[in-house]
Amino acid sequence: MEVILNTGRTVDQGVSMERGKTSPEYFEKVAVAFLHPEDAGAVGVGEGQAVRVTTEFGSVVVRCLLGNTERGTIFIPMGPWANSLTSPLTEGTGMPSLKGLKAKIAGAPGEKPTPLEELVKRWRGEVGSA
Amino acid sequence: MALLKGVVCPFCGCLCDDLEVEVQDGKILSTRNACPVSRSKFLSHAEDRARPTVGGREVGMEEAVEEAARILREADFPLIYGLSSTESDAQRLAVRLAELTGASLDNTSSTCHGPTVLAAQECGAVKCTLGEVKNRADLVVFWGCNPAEAHIRHPVRYSLTPAGMYRQGKKERFSVHVDVRETRTSKMVNQFIKVEEGKDYELLSALRAALRGYEVKEAAGVPGEKVKELAERMKGCKFGIIFFGMGLTMSKGKNLNIDAALRLVRDLNDYTKFLIMPMRGHFNVSGANEVLTWLTGYPFAVNFSRGYPVYNPGEFSAVDLLYRGECDAALILASDPAAHFPARSVRHLASIPTIVIDPKVSLTTKLARVVIPSAIAGIECDGTAYRMDGVPLRLKKIVESPYLPDREILGRIIERVGA
Numbered sequence A: 001m002e003v004i005l006n007t008g009r010t011v012d013q014g015v016s017m018e019r020g021k022t023s024p025e026y027f028e029k030v031a032v033a034f035l036h037p038e039d040a041g042a043v044g045v046g047e048g049q050a051v052r053v054t055t056e057f058g059s060v061v062v063r064c065l066l067g068n069t070e071r072g073t074i075f076i077p078m079g080p081w082a083n084s085l086t087s088p089l090t091e092g093t094g095m096p097s098l099k100g101l102k103a104k105i106a107g108a109p110g111e112k113p114t115p116l117e118e119l120v121k122r123w124r125g126e127v128g129s130a
Numbered sequence B: 001m002a003l004l005k006g007v008v009c010p011f012c013g014c015l016c017d018d019l020e021v022e023v024q025d026g027k028i029l030s031t032r033n034a035c036p037v038s039r040s041k042f043l044s045h046a047e048d049r050a051r052p053t054v055g056g057r058e059v060g061m062e063e064a065v066e067e068a069a070r071i072l073r074e075a076d077f078p079l080i081y082g083l084s085s086t087e088s089d090a091q092r093l094a095v096r097l098a099e100l101t102g103a104s105l106d107n108t109s110s111t112c113h114g115p116t117v118l119a120a121q122e123c124g125a126v127k128c129t130l131g132e133v134k135n136r137a138d139l140v141v142f143w144g145c146n147p148a149e150a151h152i153r154h155p156v157r158y159s160l161t162p163a164g165m166y167r168q169g170k171k172e173r174f175s176v177h178v179d180v181r182e183t184r185t186s187k188m189v190n191q192f193i194k195v196e197e198g199k200d201y202e203l204l205s206a207l208r209a210a211l212r213g214y215e216v217k218e219a220a221g222v223p224g225e226k227v228k229e230l231a232e233r234m235k236g237c238k239f240g241i242i243f244f245g246m247g248l249t250m251s252k253g254k255n256l257n258i259d260a261a262l263r264l265v266r267d268l269n270d271y272t273k274f275l276i277m278p279m280r281g282h283f284n285v286s287g288a289n290e291v292l293t294w295l296t297g298y299p300f301a302v303n304f305s306r307g308y309p310v311y312n313p314g315e316f317s318a319v320d321l322l323y324r325g326e327c328d329a330a331l332i333l334a335s336d337p338a339a340h341f342p343a344r345s346v347r348h349l350a351s352i353p354t355i356v357i358d359p360k361v362s363l364t365t366k367l368a369r370v371v372i373p374s375a376i377a378g379i380e381c382d383g384t385a386y387r388m389d390g391v392p393l394r395l396k397k398i399v400e401s402p403y404l405p406d407r408e409i410l411g412r413i414i415e416r417v418g419a
């Protein structure tokens, strides 16, 4: 299903980041996507279940949280999961496109949220990005 | 036990200066007046600290500093990036180091309010301090920002509920939230206006048209009457302010969105007093812009490879340099691009010798060739930081630290690079 992806700060992201970006708390609060309940239903994903989010820049599995997003839009807190999906193109401004991106969501039964170690391996070029 | 008062919070651009911190035997026991993020920063300051390493091997500070200097000396086109979560003396020395090594120098504003700076360079900005907002504002508009999550005490200390000289609390201020989605901020204000995704420019332009008496049927999903009502409200207030955030700078249009907002505010000053302020994120990102501007003439994305500063966002900004794979070494100071840059740009950072100066283990330290741990500015060392409105405040040292301040580490690297 096609959606618009927004990323940004949340209180939980800020608090858990100060606990440490390698902490389990950070993983729990940041490797998540907020979906409108009807969109989640449409792709067969429930609260806390795995959802795969893909853009032309990459793909990650995160935990679905049912939240107050508009239908057709999803929100992922800023962090390495969101940024596996964001655009590095700045159109000459220096500012990458971190909001309003075209994305696809799909249920990911049997999969777990992409671990941080996997993202680090992707940065190092040790594994592919999808 | 000591109770330290008037402590400035080194987390976000609000720089709340009314914190109280309880300290016993060099340990922080509790905080008062701090928001949850700030409390977490103070109480967790000793956790998850970085260790000095070279190539993943733990070394002494001297060896780490020596290796950092060697990398920068040998690099042809290094990048120095970050600066926004440290104090201004360290920022000053980062400029010195960039000049010495012919580096590109960029701060985190390129990925937050860089577009704001670009727009202000085009058409100027009508500005004021947060004190003036607290004392005088009777109309407060939050546009594309979410203070309830990102600048938690902003509404309480400066913009919505505080008792100011001429405005007593929330009932004497009308507040509006304009955004693509309802958030906690929408619940704190009098009116929420939903703008369609990526259409802020359209709504800002429609407001400018409505101000001039043109009829607007609909703009960005907002019915014409609502546009007219907001335009009239803006015109009719005594002291209005727009606070704006990443909802404008990061979405389609970027600096052009800000340009439209700045011009709307300029137009409004034909009728009343109206101001605009970016919600700055990192506690001293304003300082990074200030310091770079006094020393180089430019606020971010500066390159020294010709021996003098050249400014070109899009060319010398960190995300672009990394995405294009142009820099051959990097020094990251007080920021974590691996966590906050698009992964496509992070990859290059993993492939070049990267030096990280940071108090904590970060995701960038995981990719770094050299890690140099430092004291946390505003908790373990003093310094100066600039609030989001450009007011400089003095950060305090609350507890002793075994780590050196960023400014001393940079000083040592500079000595060795110059030698």
Ligand code: SF4
Pocket: B009, B010, B011, B012, B013, B014, B015, B016, B033, B034, B035, B036, B037, B038, B151, B152, B153, B154
């Ligand atoms: S609002 Fe910002 S400056 Fe104020 S206490 Fe919270 S994090 Fe610190």
